[in-house]
Amino acid sequence: MSKFGEYVKSSYDELVHKVSWPTFKELQSSAVVVAVAAVILALIVLVMDVVFGVQPWTWKGILGYLYHLLISLFG
Numbered sequence: 643m644s645k646f647g648e649y650v651k652s653s654y655d656e657l658v659h660k661v662s663w664p665t666f667k668e669l670q671s672s673a674v675v676v677a678v679a680a681v682i683l684a685l686i687v688l689v690m691d692v693v694f695g696v697q698p699w700t701w702k703g704i705l706g707y708l709y710h711l712l713i714s715l716f717g
Contacts, residue, residue, distance in 0.1 A: 692717050 664672070692713060 688712060 688709075691709075
């Protein structure tokens with residue numbers, strides 16, 4: 643059990659004293675970058691689906707409804 647205790651202590655020491663944690667501003671900017679990238683990738687997939695002729699009625703559920711709505715608006 644002492645090996646496990648040493649592991650926990652060394653892990654705590656590393657997380658508290660050795661890891662450099664990002665500031666809140668850095669986290670916010672990273673979150674914005676991830677959100678923008680996700681939207682761009684989703685739009686690319688939507689365009690590919692429309693170009694290659696995916697039929698909107700083959701989709702089910704809420705996402706299928708939103709997909710059908712987007713295709714009816716832009717397709």
